[in-house]
Amino acid sequence: MLPGNIPVALTIAGSDSGGGAGIQADLKTFAFHRVHGTVALTCVTAQNTQGVTRVDALTPEAVMAQIEAVQTDIGFDSLKTGMLLNAEIIDTVSQAIAALPNPKVVVDPVMVSRTGAILLEAEAIAAMQTQLIPLGQVLTPNRYEAEILSGISIHSEADIHQAAQAIFRLGCPHVLIKGGGFSGELRGIDFWYDGERILKLQTHWVNTPHTHGTGCSLSAAIAANLALGYAPGDAAQRAKDYVTCALGSALSIGQGQGPIGHWYPLLKQG
Numbered sequence: 001m002l003p004g005n006i007p008v009a010l011t012i013a014g015s016d017s018g019g020g021a022g023i024q025a026d027l028k029t030f031a032f033h034r035v036h037g038t039v040a041l042t043c044v045t046a047q048n049t050q051g052v053t054r055v056d057a058l059t060p061e062a063v064m065a066q067i068e069a070v071q072t073d074i075g076f077d078s079l080k081t082g083m084l085l086n087a088e089i090i091d092t093v094s095q096a097i098a099a100l101p102n103p104k105v106v107v108d109p110v111m112v113s114r115t116g117a118i119l120l121e122a123e124a125i126a127a128m129q130t131q132l133i134p135l136g137q138v139l140t141p142n143r144y145e146a147e148i149l150s151g152i153s154i155h156s157e158a159d160i161h162q163a164a165q166a167i168f169r170l171g172c173p174h175v176l177i178k179g180g181g182f183s184g185e186l187r188g189i190d191f192w193y194d195g196e197r198i199l200k201l202q203t204h205w206v207n208t209p210h211t212h213g214t215g216c217s218l219s220a221a222i223a224a225n226l227a228l229g230y231a232p233g234d235a236a237q238r239a240k241d242y243v244t245c246a247l248g249s250a251l252s253i254g255q256g257q258g259p260i261g262h263w264y265p266l267l268k269q270g
């Protein structure tokens with residue numbers, strides 16, 4: 001048995017049968033941070049490296065029961081939300097989070113998969129904006145999600161700054177706009193805004209088509225680092241480093257976009 005307190009994180013997200021994104025990415029990320037991962041599953045996707053062929057939602061009651069089961073026995077130091085699919089699940093998850101005493105919450109506002117599948121119903125976007133986002137400590141939209149949440153179409157660094165400020169006004173104190181969808185010199189640069197300063201989180205661009213699960217893994221790594229006790233800004237920088245390394249070991253499996261390789265630290269040990 002390990003001594004001391006084991007850090008625990010909870011992911012409230014969907015399942016990806018291909019093992020690249022969703023709770024599968026989250027649990028791998030937690031494990032590689034030596035954080036015990038727990039789960040409240042919101043939906044099951046039939047998914048592979050090429051696309052999503054079916055989505056089945058769990059009931060909001062089933063989602064709430066999972067959160068309560070973890071909370072009343074194991075507890076958790078941080079949580080992240082991923083694919084929530086519909087307004088009813090967002091409502092339930094928001095109620096559960098609002099009842100927590102001192103939550104460290106990362107909201108990944110998952111809307112569309114890399115392969116173009118809808119992962120959040122259009123009528124649920126308002127619930128995401130008004131109910132869930134104000135409860136988060138860190139919010140991690142990609143380019144598309146930042147455009148939807150801010151109403152600003154992003155073509156330049158000035159647009160990113162404007163979007164970050166507009167999203168900040170939704171009520172989450174740290175906004176990280178992710179740069180996987182940017183082009184030119186903005187490619188791969190993430191923008192961190194805390195209401196005062198905009199910081200660039202920059203590593204290097206990895207030239208691979210196998211990027212499935214980068215966003216899920218980034219938000220899970222932020223949650224893991226929050227569970228480990230890091231401050232939000234440090235947690236974000238460490239998460240960015242983690243995802244960059246995992247992209248460098250991405251897996252060429254399936255016919256489409258393979259997942260990032262979480263076990264790069266083991267490969268390094270030989």
Ligand SMILES: Nc1ncnc2c1ncn2[C@@H]1O[C@H](COP(=O)(O)OP(=O)(O)O)[C@@H](O)[C@H]1O
Pocket residue numbers: 141142143178179180181188189190204205206207208211213214215216218240243244247
């Ligand atoms: N090819 C790449 N090389 C380096 N970093 C990348 C690459 N693609 C995405 N990233 C990084 O992965 C993280 C997830 O970003 P992004 O792909 O924009 O999110 P999502 O998966 O939600 O669409 C960000 O830190 C982004 O900068």
Ligand SMILES: Cc1ncc(COP(=O)(O)O)c(N)n1
Pocket residue numbers: 013014015016021022023045047082083110112113114115119211212213214215216
């Ligand atoms: C269950 C689930 N959750 C999240 C994503 C987004 O990940 P990506 O942007 O890499 O497709 C996904 N494809 N599936």
